[in-house]
Amino acid sequence: MSIMAGKxxxxxxxxxxxxxAVSQVIGITPPEGANxxxxxxxxxxxxxxxxxxxxxxxxxxxxxxxVWLDNTSHAGLIGLLATPDTxxxxxxxxxxxxxxxFTGAGLTFGGGSVALSDGVKAxxxxxxxxxxxxxxxx
Amino acid sequence: xxxxxxxxxxxxxxxxVPTVMDADGHRIVPKGTVIEGxxxxxxxxxxxxxxxxxxxxxxxxxxxTEAQIDVQVKLYxxxxxxIQPEDMAAWQAGAMTGYDEEGDWIPGPKYTDWLxxxxxxxxxGGDYDDDDD
Numbered sequence: 001m002s003i004m005a006g007k008x009x010x011x012x013x014x015x016x017x018x019x020x021a022v023s024q025v026i027g028i029t030p031p032e033g034a035n036x037x038x039x040x041x042x043x044x045x046x047x048x049x050x051x052x053x054x055x056x057x058x059x060x061x062x063x064x065x066x067v068w069l070d071n072t073s074h075a076g077l078i079g080l081l082a083t084p085d086t087x088x089x090x091x092x093x094x095x096x097x098x099x100x101x102f103t104g105a106g107l108t109f110g111g112g113s114v115a116l117s118d119g120v121k122a123x124x125x126x127x128x129x130x131x132x133x134x135x136x137x138x
Numbered sequence: 139x140x141x142x143x144x145x146x147x148x149x150x151x152x153x154x155v156p157t158v159m160d161a162d163g164h165r166i167v168p169k170g171t172v173i174e175g176x177x178x179x180x181x182x183x184x185x186x187x188x189x190x191x192x193x194x195x196x197x198x199x200x201x202x203t204e205a206q207i208d209v210q211v212k213l214y215x216x217x218x219x220x221i222q223p224e225d226m227a228a229w230q231a232g233a234m235t236g237y238d239e240e241g242d243w244i245p246g247p248k249y250t251d252w253l254x255x256x257x258x259x260x261x262x263g264g265d266y267d268d269d270d271d
Contacts, residue, residue, distance in 0.1 A: 005241030008220040013186075015179045016154045018147025018167035020186035021217040023210075068223075072206050073213075076185035083179075088150030092220075094239055101150055 004094045011065040011124070014088035015080070022065065022124065023073040030091045030100045031063040031132045060102065060128030063091055069112055069122040077109045077124065089126050102132035139199065140192035141180035143171045145214055147188060154178075187214035228252055 009028050012019035040053040067074065080087070084106065091100040104126035112122035149157045149165040155173065157165045173180040173189060181199035183189035187210030191197040200207070219236035221229045225243070228234050233252030234243035243249075 002239070005237060005239060007222060007241035008237035010218055010220045012148070012218075014147075014150040014152045015182050016152060017143065017171065017173045017178060017180075017183060018153055018155070018157075018188075019150050020147060020183055020188040021214065023187070023213065023217045025217075025220070072202065073185075073187070073210060075201060076182045079179075079182060079185065086152070088152030090148070090150060094237070094241075103151060 004098065006094070008094050010092045011063075012090045012092065013076075013080075014090075015085065019088065019090050020076070022067065022077065024068040024070055025065050026068060026121065027066045028091050028093070029064045030093065031102055031126075031128050032061040033128075033131050034059045034061060058131050060131040062125055062127050063089065063100070063102070063104075063132075064123060064125040065091075066112075067122050067124060069120045074109070074122070077107070080107050081109055086129065098134060100132040100134055102126075103129045105129035139176050139180055139195045140172055140174045141184050141189040141196050141200075142192055143167060143169045143173065143183065143189045144211055145169050145188045145218075185210070187211050187217065 009025070010021045011025050011028055012021045014020070036055045036057040036059055037052045038055060040051045045051070071078070087104050087107070089102055089104045093099070106127045108123070108125040110122055112120060114120050146160065146169050147167045149167055153167060155167055155171055157167055160166045172192065173183060180189065180191070180196050184191050184196065184200040184207060185202065190207060190211065191200055202210070216226065216229050221236070225234060228243070231252055232246040232248035234249065235246045236244045238244055
């Protein structure tokens with residue numbers, strides 16, 4: 001059993017020539033996959049419990065990160081909003097602990113909070129296409 | 139429209155340029171690789187600090203000055219290693235190169251010099267090095 005340290009984590013994007021790390025990341029939420037199910041109840045079921053069954057499909061979910069906004073170092077992300085594409089992404093958790101690699105169908109960037117007594121933050125989110133592959137760290 | 143990678147980048151399932159295996163068995167796009175053509179978005183890698191433009195068209199598309207590109211390239215390894223803001227000065231001084239699996243510093247070549255210059259700091263792991271103890 002082990003507990004991964006959050007320090008050393010990174011969030012990267014690939015537009016065709018390899019995964020490039022996003023700057024000034026404060027926090028990362030890795031993708032949360034979920035098996036798709038349906039309610040499989042039937043007339044006359046006397047049991048109180050509602051049965052469900054798997055469809056055999058999996059929803060890949062989404063991944064997100066919070067960053068300190070910097071229009072210079074985040075210009076690449078802003079550009080991806082103007083010219084959308086299906087991209088590769090990875091969340092590397094800890095320096096060597098583990099990596100989620102996945103394909104993103106769409107990117108969300110912006111929408112951060114501007115508090116006068118704090119730094120300006122922005123949110124980065126990716127809708128997965130398919131499911132993430134989880135492997136050893138890079 | 140061309141840019142040249144100045145960092146080794148780990149490949150993903152979306153990578154379409156030639157890759158090689160590194161010593162750890164990871165598929166990477168090696169530094170020196172030239173990214174060419176509008177469809178490859180070479181300016182994106184310049185904006186991210188992983189590449190430098192090879193022509194004026196790419197430089198214009200990136201929209202960054204030479205000084206801004208230099209800063210992005212210099213800070214790229216810190217981004218990849220997930221260096222936290224409070225440790226950035228130590229990383230830039232060569233006192234640490236990243237974090238181990240417990241979140242402690244991986245010492246850099248200037249680690250002992252850094253400790254000597256900061257005699258009363260919180261050491262990696264949370265120990266408090268106070269000479270008054």
